[in-house]
Amino acid sequence: MxxxxxxxxxxxxxxxxxxxxxxxxxxxxxxxxxxxxxxxxxxxxxxxxxxxxxxxxxxxxxxxxxxxxxxxxxxxxxxRPCKRADLPRNAGELDLGTLNIKLIRTNHLPEQARTWQEAAYSVGILIDERIFFSGDTKFDPELLAELDQRFDLEAIFHDAQGFTGGLHASVEELSSLDKGLRSRVWLMHYGDDWYKHTAMIEWAGFAGFAAEYTYLDFD
Structure with a gap:
């Protein structure tokens, strides 16, 4: 520990x-x-x-x-990250040792917020312009498409829940992403009933589940 x-x-x-x-x-x-x-x-x-x-x-x-x-x-x-007006959503950027970290605003809460500008503070994390960690967010395909177009993302770790609505993206919503993008999405923040959604997850061709005590190596 x-x-x-x-x-x-x-x-x-x-x-x-x-x-x-x-x-x-x-x-x-x-x-x-x-x-x-x-x-x-x-x-x-x-x-x-x-x-x-x-x-x-x-x-x-x-x-x-x-x-x-x-x-x-x-x-x-x-x-304190430095604001970058040239990056999506006026992202904050910080170099931490050999890592470059960008904080990207997301639309997580409240449920009624229609855009990230209306939402309370929440961010996802872009690491070395290769890996995006969503933090928590509602389904936001425009953000994922913009980041992928600009940075050609290697992997996306995205929160996922078993129903549509509320404060998180659902498995069903994420399944509507382009197939090439779905194949790089690792699902996380899922409920204990995740096994009920394995058929859709396998059909959608996600990269898999982010699992406890499992390490992924991105050289």
Missing amino acids: VDPTDIGYFLVTHSHADHIGGLEEVMLRSRYIAHKKPALILEDDYRDTLWHESLRGGCAYNEVVDNRFLELEDFWQIE
Whole structure:
């Protein structure tokens, strides 16, 4: 098992608990046990939402420093991506060691949001202009087509659910993608009833399921 204080960099795609639920533990253990600041990749337009609406209540009031309660920056070394107006959806970009990371806005929530501009903050991650990780998003074929046309994606890791509607793309919706694109899609974030959809998944020709404890090597 990996000790969370051994992880040097964190990237949050959005504020749902299954994506940020462990951050409070990371923050408190890093500050009071490991005595270090991990790095948090964070865009400026998400900073206040993440801190004030999710993390502040459990972390700010444990200590007073310089006559004030703690702030997000007391726990993290913030790494700020640079905005690129020439990239899709004004993406943020950051070089992390040998990796190039681009944060692409997605349309995840609320359900009523018709476009990514209307949606709350959520991002997918483009790695080395080769691999796209959707984070969480509703079905957004225009985004996938634009990224593939521009970067000729090698693989797409996409959240998938067994029914159409709500906040995630469904297996049925993803099956409507072009066959060449479907063959590079690895399904993730699927429900425990995934086996009920194996016939459609096999018919659609997806790359497969992203599975726990399974490593994929992209040289």
